[in-house]
């Protein structure tokens with residue numbers, strides 16, 4: 308798996324776990340971790356058994372044994388040069404380990420997030436939906452992560468006329484800068500059954516996407532609803548969030564919190580869970596104490 312690639316969230320954890328157990332076992336030893344540390348901080352690329360033994364103050368056979376374990380797990384490479392054998396870390400193997408660990412972490416966090424929601428909604432059933440637009444799939448990935456952890460509904464907004472890789476950087480940028488609204492599918496978004504709206508968009512030229520502006524106009528039954536707005540962006544969030552929040556406030560929606568997720572967060576498999584954690588932190592449920600949909604039911608969390 309390439310270093311900058313997002314780990315595939317559909318990878319079957321049961322396939323990964325045995326592999327990870329072997330790696331954890333190889334790394335779960337102080338001397339072996341010290342070897343990994345020495346190899347990772349070595350710039351010469353010429354660390355061999357005798358040098359490692361001297362630095363760790365242990366015997367050469369002991370070092371050889373530990374290196375054999377690390378090699379068996381594919382964590383280190385060896386290279387022969389004349390009489391000497393040098394050891395280096397297998398970078399690709401480490402990247403795979405990190406990706407697998409992140410997937411396991413994301414799965415654990417999903418369970419923790421469900422518990423977090425259950426506690427913060429105080430055992431009341433809150434109906435929520437994520438309304439989002441996504442061009443390259445990042446915002447969609449975050450929205451789907453929120454759904455996986457919370458069971459809420461997803462409403463994906465699409466432009467009636469799809470952007471092309473060229474028109475997005477001409478028309479798209481121009482329209483977002485002007486805060487224009489694109490014609491979208493669906494024509495109307497009836498949110499009257501929901502207690503909480505979570506509305507997300509990518510940042511385009513420092514603004515919200517014209518598609519999400521269209522979505523705000525297409526809302527029906529939104530007056531008095533609580534909302535959380537979020538953006539995904541690479542490096543510079545601009546003023547997309549306050550603009551989006553204002554457009555919603557003008558429609559009578561109460562924006563409880565604004566959350567921006569940078570590229571370094573959105574590329575992690577638990578980005579949806581991270582958004583949910585920040586939503587819960589803002590406690591958008593406290594205003595839903597009386598008279599909102601479904602709260603009479605004593606069930607868990609969001610749906």
Ligand SMILES: Cc1cc2nc3c(=O)[nH]c(=O)nc-3n(C[C@H](O)[C@H](O)[C@H](O)COP(=O)(O)O)c2cc1C
Nearest residue numbers: 441442443444445446509510512513539541542543
């Ligand atoms: C037309 C266009 C304009 C963009 N402008 C910005 C910007 O101003 N600041 C920024 O940090 N990222 C910008 N980006 C990057 C996206 O906001 C970022 O990759 C986002 O997470 C993509 O979400 P999506 O995959 O759901 O479409 C831009 C991307 C596109 C296509």
